[in-house]
Amino acid sequence: MNAEALAFYALAAMVLVGGFLVVQSRNLVHAAISLVPTLLGVAGLYVLLNAEFVTAIQILIYVGAITVLILFVILLTEGATGLRVRQRNEQVPLALLVCGILVVLFLVVLLRVPWGPPTGPMPAYNPGAVGRSFLMPYVLAFEVTSLVILASLVGAIVVARREG
Amino acid sequence: MAQLAWLVPLFPLASYAVLAFRGRALGERAPYVAIGAMALSALLGWGAFLEQVAGAPPYVWRAVWAVGGERTLTVGYTVDPLSSITVAMITLVGGLIFVYSVGYMRGDPYYARFFAFLSLFCAGMLTMVLANSFLLMLIGWEIIGLCSYLLIGFYFRRRSANMAQMKAFLTTRVGDTLMLVGIMALFWQFGTVDYHAIFEAVREGGESASAVVRLGGWEVPLATLSALLVFGGPVGKSGQFPLHVWLPDAMEGPTPVSALIHAATMVAAGVYLVGRAYPLFFYTPHHEALAVVAWVGTLTALLAALMALAQDDIKRVLAYSTISQLGFMMAGLGVLGYAAGLFHLLTHAFFKALLFLAAGSVIHAVGTNNIKEMGGLRRFLPVTFWTFLAGFLALAGVFPFAGFWSKDEILLEAYHHAPAVYALLSATAFLTALYMSRLVAYTFFGTYRGPAHPEPDPWTPEDYARAGLHAPHHGHGTPHESPRVMTGPLVALAVGSLVVGFVGIPGTGPEGGSWIHHFLKFEGFKEAGIHAPSFSWPLALRSLGVALAGIAVAWLVYGLRAVPSERIRAWVGPVYPFLRNRMYIDALYGWVFVRGGLLLAAGLRWFDVHVVDGLVNLVGGVTVVTSRLHRLFDTYVVDGLVNLVGWVTRGLGLLLRPLQTGRAYNYILVAAAGLGLIVLVSLWRL
Amino acid sequence: MIGPAHYLGVSALLFGLGLYGVLTRRNAVAILMGIELMLNAANINFVAFTKFVDPTFVRGHVAALIVITLAACEAVVGLALVINAYRHLETVNVDQVNLMKG
Numbered sequence: 001m002n003a004e005a006l007a008f009y010a011l012a013a014m015v016l017v018g019g020f021l022v023v024q025s026r027n028l029v030h031a032a033i034s035l036v037p038t039l040l041g042v043a044g045l046y047v048l049l050n051a052e053f054v055t056a057i058q059i060l061i062y063v064g065a066i067t068v069l070i071l072f073v074i075l076l077t078e079g080a081t082g083l084r085v086r087q088r089n090e091q092v093p094l095a096l097l098v099c100g101i102l103v104v105l106f107l108v109v110l111l112r113v114p115w116g117p118p119t120g121p122m123p124a125y126n127p128g129a130v131g132r133s134f135l136m137p138y139v140l141a142f143e144v145t146s147l148v149i150l151a152s153l154v155g156a157i158v159v160a161r162r163e164g
Numbered sequence: 165m166a167q168l169a170w171l172v173p174l175f176p177l178a179s180y181a182v183l184a185f186r187g188r189a190l191g192e193r194a195p196y197v198a199i200g201a202m203a204l205s206a207l208l209g210w211g212a213f214l215e216q217v218a219g220a221p222p223y224v225w226r227a228v229w230a231v232g233g234e235r236t237l238t239v240g241y242t243v244d245p246l247s248s249i250t251v252a253m254i255t256l257v258g259g260l261i262f263v264y265s266v267g268y269m270r271g272d273p274y275y276a277r278f279f280a281f282l283s284l285f286c287a288g289m290l291t292m293v294l295a296n297s298f299l300l301m302l303i304g305w306e307i308i309g310l311c312s313y314l315l316i317g318f319y320f321r322r323r324s325a326n327m328a329q330m331k332a333f334l335t336t337r338v339g340d341t342l343m344l345v346g347i348m349a350l351f352w353q354f355g356t357v358d359y360h361a362i363f364e365a366v367r368e369g370g371e372s373a374s375a376v377v378r379l380g381g382w383e384v385p386l387a388t389l390s391a392l393l394v395f396g397g398p399v400g401k402s403g404q405f406p407l408h409v410w411l412p413d414a415m416e417g418p419t420p421v422s423a424l425i426h427a428a429t430m431v432a433a434g435v436y437l438v439g440r441a442y443p444l445f446f447y448t449p450h451h452e453a454l455a456v457v458a459w460v461g462t463l464t465a466l467l468a469a470l471m472a473l474a475q476d477d478i479k480r481v482l483a484y485s486t487i488s489q490l491g492f493m494m495a496g497l498g499v500l501g502y503a504a505g506l507f508h509l510l511t512h513a514f515f516k517a518l519l520f521l522a523a524g525s526v527i528h529a530v531g532t533n534n535i536k537e538m539g540g541l542r543r544f545l546p547v548t549f550w551t552f553l554a555g556f557l558a559l560a561g562v563f564p565f566a567g568f569w570s571k572d573e574i575l576l577e578a579y580h581h582a583p584a585v586y587a588l589l590s591a592t593a594f595l596t597a598l599y600m601s602r603l604v605a606y607t608f609f610g611t612y613r614g615p616a617h618p619e620p621d622p623w624t625p626e627d628y629a630r631a632g633l634h635a636p637h638h639g640h641g642t643p644h645e646s647p648r649v650m651t652g653p654l655v656a657l658a659v660g661s662l663v664v665g666f667v668g669i670p671g672t673g674p675e676g677g678s679w680i681h682h683f684l685k686f687e688g689f690k691e692a693g694i695h696a697p698s699f700s701w702p703l704a705l706r707s708l709g710v711a712l713a714g715i716a717v718a719w720l721v722y723g724l725r726a727v728p729s730e731r732i733r734a735w736v737g738p739v740y741p742f743l744r745n746r747m748y749i750d751a752l753y754g755w756v757f758v759r760g761g762l763l764l765a766a767g768l769r770w771f772d773v774h775v776v777d778g779l780v781n782l783v784g785g786v787t788v789v790t791s792r793l794h795r796l797f798d799t800y801v802v803d804g805l806v807n808l809v810g811w812v813t814r815g816l817g818l819l820l821r822p823l824q825t826g827r828a829y830n831y832i833l834v835a836a837a838g839l840g841l842i843v844l845v846s847l848w849r850l
Numbered sequence: 851m852i853g854p855a856h857y858l859g860v861s862a863l864l865f866g867l868g869l870y871g872v873l874t875r876r877n878a879v880a881i882l883m884g885i886e887l888m889l890n891a892a893n894i895n896f897v898a899f900t901k902f903v904d905p906t907f908v909r910g911h912v913a914a915l916i917v918i919t920l921a922a923c924e925a926v927v928g929l930a931l932v933i934n935a936y937r938h939l940e941t942v943n944v945d946q947v948n949l950m951k952g
Contacts, residue, residue, distance in 0.1 A: 008852045012860045019864050019887050023871030028880060035883060038864075042890045045857065049901045054893075054914050061918055066886065066925045073929045074879055077936045088874050089945060091833055094815055095873035098836050103866035105843045110858045112847075120906040129908045130915065138912050140227045140239070145916050152923035160930035162937070231909070827945055829881075833873050 008048055015041035026087055032071045039063045053127040166223035166243040169212050172251060173290035173304075175201040180284040187276025194276035195266045198283045202262050205290065206255035212243050213252035217683070224296055224360065235355045242296035242359070245683050246506065250293045250436055253510050256660075257428045257517050258286050260653040264521050265420040267649035268528060273623055273631035278318060282424065285311035289429050293436060298347045298357040298394075301437070305343075305397065308430050309336055315421040316414045319622035325416040332410040339400020339407050346393025350444075353386050363443040367688065391444045391453040394437075395460075402434025403487045404494060405464040409750050411487055415479040415533075419524030422479055427486050427516040432509050435493045439506045442497070446688050451500070458498020462585050462592075465491030467747065469595035473602070474743035477533045478523045481603050485559065486516055488592060492574055499585055500694060501577030502686040508574055511566035511664050515558035518657035522552035525650055526607060529643035532615035535606040542608040544643040547651045549608050554658040556604055558665075560597040561711040566665030568708065569678075573668060575707050580697040590710055597714025605722035612643070670699035787813045857898035865891035876943040878932045882925060889921045 018038030025031040039062040046055040123129035134142045179201035187194055216222075226240030241247075262282060269278050288307025295301040317329030347357060353375060354362050366387055375386040398404065403411035414426050425431070438445065438457060445453040465488045472484035489512050496505030525548040530538055542549040558565035561572070571593060578586040628634060645651065666672070673682035681696060689696070720726045733740045745751065787809065864887055871884025893914040900910030936942050 005852050008856060012856075015860060016863055016867070019867040022883050022887060023867050023875070023880075028877060031880060031883060035886065038887065039890065042864075042894060045860070045894055046897055048852070049857070049897045051897045051900065051911055051914070054897055054911050054918075057915060057918055058893075061922050062886070062890070066922060069925060069929055070879060070883060073932055076933060077879070077942050087876055087880065089827075089829060089876050090814075091829065092874045093811055095833060095870055098833060098840065099866045099870040099873070102836060102840045102843070102869065103862050105840055105847065106862035106865070107859060109843060109847060110855050110862065113855075115854050115902065118902055119904050122901065122905040123908060126908070126911075130911050133907050133909065133912045134915075137228050137907070140229060141912075141916060145919050149919060149923055152927045156926045156930040159927070160933050829873055829944065836869055836873065 004048065007044070011041045011044040011048070014038070015045070028074050028087070029071070032067065032074055035067050035070070036063060039067065050122055051126065053130050166212050166215060166220065166248075167225075168208055169223070169243045169248075169251075169294060170225070170241050172205045172208050172212075172255075172294065173287045175205045176283040176285075176290065177287035180280050180287060183276050183280035183283060187280055190276055192275070194279045195262065198279040199259065199262045199266075201283060202255060202259045202286065205286070206252075206259050209248070209251040209255040209290075213248040216243065216245050216248045226296060226358065229299075235351070237299060238297060238356075238358055239300045240296045241294040241300075243294070246436075246439060247293050249510065249683070250432075251290060253513050254286065254289055254293065254429050257513050257657070258282075258289075258424060260656055261420050261424045261428070261517060261521065264423075264524075264650050264653040265418075267647045268420055268524055269418060271633060273627040273633055274318070275631075278315075278418070281311055281314050281318070282420075285315070285425060285430070289433065292433055296359050298350065298359070298362075301440075302344070302347060305340070305401070305433065305437075308425075308433060309333065309340065309401070312336075312414070312425050312430055315425060316417040318417050318421065321624060321627075322416065322622055325622075328410075328413040328416040332414050335407050335410040336400040339396045339398070342393050342396025343398075343400075346390045346396065349386065349390040349393060353390065359440065363441075366443055366447040369447065385449060387444070388448040388453050391441070391448055392456060394441060394444065395453070395457060398434030398437050398494075399460065400434070401437075402431045402490045402494070403464075404434070404460050404491060405467055406749065408464060408468065408487045409746070409753060412475075412480050412483040412746070415477070415483050419479070419520060419527060422483070423517045423520035423524065426483065427520050428513040431486060431490055432513060435490060435497070435505065435509050438494065438497050439502065439509075442502060442686055443688060445497075446686070454498045454500065456498075458495050458582060458585055461491040461494025461496070461498055462588050463491070464488070465495060465592045466588050466595075469592045469599065471743050471746055472599040473595065474740055476536055478526065478535050478538075478603065478607065479520070479533055481535070481599060482516070482519055482523060485519075485596065485600065488596065489516065489559070492571065492589065492592070495585055495589060496574035496577060499574075499578045499581040500689070501574055501581075501696075502689070503681045503684040503696070504570065504573035504577050506684050507668055507680045508567075508570035511558070511570040511661070511668075514657055514664050515555045515565070515567060515661040518551060518555040518654065518661055519559065521650070521654055521657065522548050522555060525646040525654065526552075526643075527619075528646055528650070530615060531619055533619065534615070535603060537613050537615045538607045539610040540608070540612040541643060544612070545608075545645050547645060547654060551651075551654040551658040552608070553604070554661050556600050558661040560600050560715060561593055561707060562715075563708055564662070564665065566661050566663075566668075568711075569665035569668035572704050572707050573678075576697050576700065576703055579703060590707065593707060594710045594714045597711045598718050601715045601718030602722050605718060609723060783813060783816055854898055854902040857894055857902075861891040861894040861898070864888075864894070876945055878935070878942045878944050878947075879929070881944065882928050882932075886921060886925070889917055893917055 014037050018034050018036070018041060021034035022031050022038060025034060039058065043055045043058040043063070046052075046058060176198075179198050182197050183190070183194055190197065222242065222244035224240065224242045226238040228236055229239045230237045262279070265278065265282065269275055272278065285308060288304045288311060290304070292301050292304025292308060295304060313329050313333045316332050317325045319325045350362055351357050354365050356362060376383045377386050377389060378384075379389075400407045411426060411431065415422055417425075445451070445457060448454070468484045468487035468491060472481050472488065475481045475484060489508070493505045493508045493512070496508055498505075526538065526541060526545065527533055529545055529548075530541070532538070554565065558567040561567045575586060575589055575593070578589055667679045667683075668681075670678050672679040677696065677698070721729055721732065742748070790809065868884045868887030868889075868891060871887060872881050873884075875881050875884060896910040896914040896917070898910075900908055904910070932942050935947055939947060941947065
């Protein structure tokens with residue numbers, strides 16, 4: 001087992017255990033904090049996949065911003081998220097069944113797919129390649145995304161504002 | 165200018181946004197926003213158009229929207245002679261109608277909303293025209309459909325308006341669905357929705373272009389099939405038989421709407437699309453898709469003209485006339501008259517908008533739509549009368565008005581390529597002159613009869629109060645001429661109805677042809693060795709004679725009353741009620757589709773109540789019995805088993821109960837299960 | 851050797867966990883966390899495909915970045931809605947937010 005495989009299995013374990021805690025914890029604060037190792041593990045997987053730029057963004061936005069935001073909201077809505085409240089709805093067994101079958105199906109599919117060699121080499125300088133892709137063929141997607149950000153910003157302010 | 169053409173639809177869109185959010189605050193000033201935006205669009209649109217006139221090459225811009233494997237979806241716009249001249253027409257006619265609406269809708273409690281919808285409509289229309297792929301075209305197309313729905317039902321307190329808007333939406337939806345299927349078929353066949361790529365592919369007739377599908381033993385070329393499916397959209401939108409039934413009912417909307425949407429532009433979208441996708445129709449074996457277009461158009465033109473003869477509502481007569489003229493355009497396109505059909509589209513936009521606006525001015529003055537309750541209005545409404553007359557002469561095809569040149573072109577093409585179509589279209593031209601003269605005679609000549617039942621106000625006092633207005637008094641003494649803001653556009657359009665036709669005069673273009681023929685030319689004709697027939701005096705005189713004959717007959721019957729119309733009605737027996745009741749097509753649809761739909765719904769309801777619920781109750785009952793039997797057993801068996809039984813029942817109930825739990829997580833569960841099913845099925849085929 | 855199947859396997863498992871969370875949690879914030887897990891699973895796929903299938907134009911990275919951005923937007927709006935709902939209804943359980951139910 002070489003170093004890459006070692007790192008991969010460690011990170012995968014981190015992701016999956018974290019993810020398990022996220023969906024399983026009765027205490028929502030614990031669940032939110034468990035998000036951190038999961039997201040960091042995913043970031044680690046990105047490193048293994050030579051996606052340095054995506055890693056940086058993942059850590060900045062997911063680990064840095066979204067988790068903190070979620071924690072804030074959990075604390076702000078303490079009355080409804082406390083331990084006394086039932087956290088699960090009544091479809092747990094069915095959901096377990098469906099998710100289990102779905103995951104098994106996914107695994108079957110991806111084990112059956114014949115994987116060919118990649119179509120070309122990875123660009124040497126990752127952020128540069130991403131930037132070029134964004135500003136040349138995907139400029140429309142880029143602009144539309146920025147519009148969505150603006151809209152959600154305004155929307156969030158309007159929705160969360162305390163009406164005077 | 166062409167590089168800036170993408171801004172053209174954005175101005176009205178911005179105006180829509182402003183009016184939608186700040187309209188109430190703007191109040192009386194709302195039209196300035198809409199008209200200003202339209203003026204900017206017109207400026208750019210005309211700039212691009214004049215550039216094309218000066219001989220600039222077509223300009224195409226496209227960007228990648230989405231990539232899915234081999235297939236790429238692009239969006240973009242194209243500025244070429246066809247799109248630029250249509251944009252120029254829409255912005256000019258549309259702008260004039262906007263100005264007219266300022267006067268017509270004044271005092272309406274939902275003034276700003278009206279202009280917001282009009283702006284959105286123009287944005288959709290311009291998008292549709294400038295689009296360079298079926299995808300973007302479809303987006304504009306749907307916006308148009310939505311706006312049509314909103315504007316037909318603008319007087320939303322009127323039940324008839326609600327019914328009409330629903331009818332319009334559902335009827336056009338039939339065609340739109342066919343078109344969507346057609347576009348998907350094209351995407352499947354060619355792997356793109358880009359006009360240019362598809363048209364190149366069908367022109368070269370490569371492997372993908374000559375694919376065939378089997379339909380119950382018949383081998384149908386896929387390209388023909390998709391062309392006909394795409395044609396479903398224009399059939400719905402442009403009110404072609406058998407989907408024409410919505411257009412007369414659409415007259416429930418305010419009159420500027422009828423002028424803008426149901427005469428000049430929206431219904432023209434279908435014709436424009438056929439013109440835009442012309443290669444698709446042209447490069448089918450033996451031009452068979454074009455033959456379908458031609459015959460649908462001819463049939464529509466004739467039937468609608470017949471129905472127009474027996475209508476009494478001024479706007480309905482014009483609506484049927486619109487259907488008929490759209491049929492003319494389709495027929496023109498179908499008989500290889502590419503330029504002729506599109507030329508008629510342009511001239512028709514001018515004179516039909518004029519006729520509708522003048523009719524609106526009449527309705528404004530008299531307070532009724534019924535032409536039997538008008539009469540003698542030429543003395544009260546001089547400007548309206550003279551401008552209406554210009555529109556009438558143009559529609560009837562009298563020299564030298566615009567309709568003469570464009571209609572003559574269509575007849576000329578039909579004469580050379582499809583004599584049967586020519587005969588039917590000539591009959592239609594006669595009928596056109598006849599019913600329009602009848603309309604003019606009833607409305608403007610004779611003595612003023614006055615409305616027996618004035619149209620009720622569409623709004624309630626609360627509507628006016630909320631808008632801070634006073635309900636208008638509807639005491640109509642003698643009719644009075646409309647304000648300057650309404651007559652101005654009328655005069656401008658009347659001039660247009662005369663002048664626009666001049667681009668079709670033979671000799672204005674190179675090689676003795678007309679300018680419009682040179683400007684709007686279809687390259688495929690030259691390659692296929694098809695020559696446009698040259699102008700011929702005998703034919704032109706014949707069509708002029710037909711028009712004048714129609715006017716003369718109408719003058720005898722309705723003007724001089726040499727043969728009173730009552731006597732004719734008695735002669736023809738059941739034909740009159742047949743025509744008056746729209747050939748019972750609407751009634752048939754009502755029976756088959758509306759009642760059929762209700763019956764189907766009732767049947768499904770019965771199934772739901774008796775079978776599905778019964779099943780659920782059965783499961784429940786069985787469980788109850790089982791659990792009673794097991795009650796003794798329960799004490800000995802682990803709780804888990806009971807829980808399992810209960811849980812299975814509950815799961816079954818969840819699945820079987822009418823699935824409206826109102827809980828999103830139930831739905832997501834079903835969606836996830838569906839995903840699993842899809843994966844399973846595709847695994848099967850892997 | 852770690853191949854694409856490994857990464858996709860992790861991603862499938864993570865997706866299953868996220869879906870399970872979405873399906874069973876009552877608390878809206880917890881549901882959002884489940885959605886984040888699912889989005890991350892999708893992103894792993896994108897980035898893995900970039901490396902193992904089509905690296906030339908790093909299209910997968912572009913997709914992943916757009917997903918991250920949209921996830922942030924979604925979290926912001928979703929959480930704003932949660933706060934607003936909590937303020938008015940004193941609950942953030944999705945099965946109790948049913949004012950619109952007829």
